[in-house]
Amino acid sequence: MKIVITGANGFVGAALCRYFYQQGHSILAVGRQAKSHPNLAAIAEYLSADITQSLPPFRADVCIHAAALASDTATYQDLHENNVTGTRQVLAAARFCEYFVQISSSSVYQFKNIPAKESSATLAANRSPYGKTKLLADNLVGEDIPAGQKRIILRPRAIYGIGDRVLLPRLLELIKRNIVFCPVSAQISTSLTHVDNIAYAINLFLRQASQPALQIYNVADAPVYNLRQCVLQLLSAVYQQELKVCSIPVSLLKLLTDLNKIVPFSAKLNPLVLNTLTQSAVLDISAIRENLGYQPRYYFENRYPQIAAWLHGVGGLNYYLNNLAQMPWELDEKFAVRTT
Structure with a gap:
């Protein structure tokens, strides 16, 4: 099949390009940058495009929409332009595709003491601007589905894996002189999603025998993890x-966050970050298990050593932090995609 993948220069988009190329598919990678990374150019056709603008029709079997603005500091206008308007433009361009895949986010949920089900995402809930725009985009995916097209919305939580340039840098900021200043309490439980489990879920969708026009699923690793660990x-x-390890009391973190609202001193200290570090966030993945036969193959315990090995293989911590933009496509020989 020919597969269009938006956000191909980002972490998730890059991983999906590699995965489906290795599965034998033809890839059309869409990205905002004028030129693609050489490792991307080796496996895919590249279309430089701004998804917030009108796009040419995609002549492909599948469109995977992985492009998004994920930020806790961006303005709501920028988030809406990229995540809502961008999705509308991609949907229009993908109208001739047989399958459409929306990579959404667990930020559409307001987490409580029980695992979040797909039906618990509503605009009435109080959530971050990012989460609101992702849910608005999901709602667009559920509208005006062309005859014969099948759509799926996947909602992962805290995506990790080689090529990550979002989660890992934030964690590295917790370290000062070999001391981890850890604001996560020992009681916080969370779902995590290895990036290849997302690709696996998409593969299951594409092979599904009987499909409704729209499906919405949470997607995560099988275990519920202790975030601090x-x-x-x-x-x-x-x-x-x-x-x-130097533990930071939750009460102190909340105090600093409240002070930051009055006298801003850090763009990275906000209610969204506070909630991430101090509230459990678990996804219910029973629906995707039952309807797609999803049995996630990747787990944090056997994948975090791979992340560390990749980071050192591409040049180490300083190189990684100084070249974040290209990290999704920076692969040493051990992780490189074979093109012959």
């Missing part, structure tokens, strides 16, 4: 040593 495991692997 995962953070410390990954950082210790990256630094290749056991790190000392």
Whole structure:
């Protein structure tokens, strides 16, 4: 099949390009940059385009929409332009595709003490501007579905894997002189989603025998993780040593966040970050298991060493942090895609 993948220069889009190329598909990669990274050019045709503007029709079997603006500091206008208007333009361009895949986000949920089900996402709930625009985009996907087209919305939580340039940099900021200043309490549970589990879910969708016009699923690893333990495991692997831990009380973190509202001193200290670090966030994945036969193959315990090995293989911590924009396509020989 020919597969269009938007956001091909980003972490998720790059991983999906590699995955489906290795599955034997033809890839049309869409990105905002004028030129593609050489590793992308080796496996895909490239279309430089701004998805917030009108796009030419995609002549392909599948469109995977992975492009988005994921930011806790961007204005609502920018988020809406990229995530809502952008989705509308991609849907229009994909009207002749047989399949449409929307990579959404768990930010559409307001997490409580029970795992979030797909039906619990409503615009009436109080959520972040990013989460609101992602849910508005999801709503667009559910409208005006062309005859014969099948659509799926996938909602992952805290995507991780090689090529990540969002989650890992935030975790690295917690370290000062080999001490982890950890604001995550030992009681916080979370779902995590390895990026290849997203690709696996899409594969199941494309092979599904009987399909309704629209399906919406949470997608995550099978285990529910202890967030604090995962953070410390990954950082210790990256630094290749056991790190000392200095716990930051939740009460202090809340106080600093409240002060930051009055006298801003850090763009990275906001209610969204606070909720991520202090509230459990678990996805219910029973629907995707039952309807797609989803049995996630990747787990944090056997994948975080791979992330650390990749980071050191591409040049180490300083190189990684100084070249974040190209990290989704920076692969050493061990992880490179074979093109012959």
